[in-house]
Amino acid sequence: MREIFQYVPGTSLIHRLNPMTKLLLTLLICVAAFLTGNLFVLLGLLLVNLLIGFCAGIARRTLGVFKGLMKIAVFLFLLQVLLTRKGTPVFWIITDEGLYTSAAVVLRLIVVCMPLTLMLAVTRVSDLANAMVQVAHIPYKYAFTITTALRFIPQFLEEMSDIMEAQTARGVAFDKAKGLKKLGMMLPLCAPLLISSVRNTEHTAVAAEVRGFHLRTARSGFRHYPFHGIDVLTLLAGAALIALSAVI
Amino acid sequence: MISFESLSFTYQGGNVPALKDICLTVPDGGFLGVIGPAGAGKTTLARAVSGIVPHAYRGDFYGSVKVHDMDTVDTPLTDLSRCVGMVFQDVDSQIISTMVEDELLYGLENFGVPHAEIPERLDFALDRVGIPELRERAISSLSGGQRQKVAIASVIALRPRVLVLDEPTGELDPVSSRQIFSLLKSLQRDFGTTVIVVEQKIMLLCEFADSLAVMKDGALAYQGQTREVLTHAEELLDLGVNCPRVTRLSRHLSDRLGKPLPVCVNLEEAEKQARELMA
Ligand SMILES: Nc1ncnc2c1ncn2[C@@H]1O[C@H](COP(=O)(O)OP(=O)(O)O)[C@@H](O)[C@H]1O
Ligand SMILES: [Mg+2]
Numbered sequence: 001m002r003e004i005f006q007y008v009p010g011t012s013l014i015h016r017l018n019p020m021t022k023l024l025l026t027l028l029i030c031v032a033a034f035l036t037g038n039l040f041v042l043l044g045l046l047l048v049n050l051l052i053g054f055c056a057g058i059a060r061r062t063l064g065v066f067k068g069l070m071k072i073a074v075f076l077f078l079l080q081v082l083l084t085r086k087g088t089p090v091f092w093i094i095t096d097e098g099l100y101t102s103a104a105v106v107l108r109l110i111v112v113c114m115p116l117t118l119m120l121a122v123t124r125v126s127d128l129a130n131a132m133v134q135v136a137h138i139p140y141k142y143a144f145t146i147t148t149a150l151r152f153i154p155q156f157l158e159e160m161s162d163i164m165e166a167q168t169a170r171g172v173a174f175d176k177a178k179g180l181k182k183l184g185m186m187l188p189l190c191a192p193l194l195i196s197s198v199r200n201t202e203h204t205a206v207a208a209e210v211r212g213f214h215l216r217t218a219r220s221g222f223r224h225y226p227f228h229g230i231d232v233l234t235l236l237a238g239a240a241l242i243a244l245s246a247v248i
Numbered sequence: 249m250i251s252f253e254s255l256s257f258t259y260q261g262g263n264v265p266a267l268k269d270i271c272l273t274v275p276d277g278g279f280l281g282v283i284g285p286a287g288a289g290k291t292t293l294a295r296a297v298s299g300i301v302p303h304a305y306r307g308d309f310y311g312s313v314k315v316h317d318m319d320t321v322d323t324p325l326t327d328l329s330r331c332v333g334m335v336f337q338d339v340d341s342q343i344i345s346t347m348v349e350d351e352l353l354y355g356l357e358n359f360g361v362p363h364a365e366i367p368e369r370l371d372f373a374l375d376r377v378g379i380p381e382l383r384e385r386a387i388s389s390l391s392g393g394q395r396q397k398v399a400i401a402s403v404i405a406l407r408p409r410v411l412v413l414d415e416p417t418g419e420l421d422p423v424s425s426r427q428i429f430s431l432l433k434s435l436q437r438d439f440g441t442t443v444i445v446v447e448q449k450i451m452l453l454c455e456f457a458d459s460l461a462v463m464k465d466g467a468l469a470y471q472g473q474t475r476e477v478l479t480h481a482e483e484l485l486d487l488g489v490n491c492p493r494v495t496r497l498s499r500h501l502s503d504r505l506g507k508p509l510p511v512c513v514n515l516e517e518a519e520k521q522a523r524e525l526m527a
Contacts, residue, residue, distance in 0.1 A: 200340065206300055
């Protein structure tokens with residue numbers, strides 16, 4: 001859980017793509033998923049996601065994320081199927097249309113969530129921020145906000161698991177609880193953690209300021225992010241996905 | 249030169265002053281150790297040198313602090329930070345990036361260090377702090393001690409004229425702590441860097457610091473050359489500052505013999521003194 005947004009070092013073709021290409025491809029896949037309602041196109045997009053993960057040499061992470069999303073998906077699917085009234089019944093209160101649209105909804109959810117975590121696994125957050133500033137001329141302030149948020153997620157999760165461990169040691173049965181019950185036990189911990197996170201970000205803002213935050217310009221970055229032929233090809237493939245899902 | 253002139257500071261919302269009437273000077277290229285019990289104001293003193301107090305932490309500020317002729321109140325924080333590098337006590341709140349190399353690059357990029365010079369600066373900082381193998385690692389995967397070293401390296405890489413470190417060895421083992429102090433000493437020697445370090449390990453301060461400032465309740469209880477301050481061993485103990493055993497030994501000896509002896513700050517000196525006395 002803690003590693004879900006963490007960068008996995010590597011030298012695959014996917015790793016070496018321009019960070020902006022990876023960001024754009026992520027967005028293109030998401031848009032494609034929203035454009036189509038066709039189950040087969042959605043399945044195709046899912047396949048594309050898995051393929052990207054395998055090509056980048058992060059098969060284990062990819063499958064881990066997929067499995068995690070599947071758990072939520074199954075729950076949502078059941079809920080949706082039971083609530084849909086339209087269409088002809090096939091079994092008990094379940095209708096054919098309910099089955100079809102529910103499958104489409106959860107598939108879309110998976111297809112939208114996967115590329116985001118995959119992108120963060122193959123892109124350093126700082127490269128993403130720097131490329132946004134250098135290539136897309138996004139003000140550094142905004143790029144910094146994104147990097148800081150992403151930096152705090154692992155720390156937040158780490159503190160959460162520290163607290164849970166401490167509570168378990170005092171006899172609170174965190175480890176035995178499952179699902180909603182566990183969630184109910186975790187929620188009260190979130191408020192103090194959020195407060196300490198906000199305090200931490202204040203300190204981090206000071207730390208950034210004394211290391212020249214206000215002096216940073218689009219030309220400050222040491223690393224450069226040129227576009228190569230492979231970037232163009234990747235984006236064309238992304239555009240093709242959009243066209244495909246818009247047509248079918 | 250760094251000079252405090254009757255500095256008093258109370259944090260906004262605080263009811264007691266965190267610093268009271270501090271008068272202190274540190275010469276260029278000096279090495280000052282700051283020690284004292286928790287809540288004595290050591291961190292606030294360090295923040296006052298870097299200008300974080302009063303620029304980022306507001307409050308009632310009386311007196312003045314001058315760093316290389318810049319008055320910290322009148323000079324913008326960004327200008328001060330070109331001159332003063334600071335390692336925070338809470339390392340996690342100092343870290344900005346997710347990867348070790350990026351953390352070192354951050355300040356170098358912002359302060360406009362020529363790109364041709366950056367690789368050498370990176371190697372220098374990582375090697376001297378002793379973490380070249382951590383370069384490509386994610387910071388969230390590091391131990392507390394390793395993070396502390398990353399924070400130190402990211403400030404060392406900037407080669408500031410003044411280096412302020414707030415308990416930089418809090419999470420380090422004795423070997424690494426010594427290594428960091430040796431590094432500070434070599435920066436002082438090779439680049440003329442002025443070093444101000446808040447530290448609880450008195451033994452390290454005795455060995456490396458030129459002068460000591462002992463704080464208590466926001467005030468300076470003792471200050472001066474390291475040896476001179478150490479002659480107050482008993483008073484220091486009352487403040488919770490435990491002098492090294494060798495120092496106490498030479499004090500005991502001089503009491504017993506009824507004649508003043510020079511204070512020893514390390515084992516070699518104590519050995520030499522004992523041999524001379526026995527001869
Ligand atoms: N951000 C702050 N806001 C208000 N009071 C503070 C703040 N930081 C420190 N203090 C207070 O200032 C005093 C000195 O603290 P500090 O400089 O952190 O001491 P030390 O580093 O020696 O432990 C303490 O009484 C502390 O409660
Ligand atoms: Mg402190």
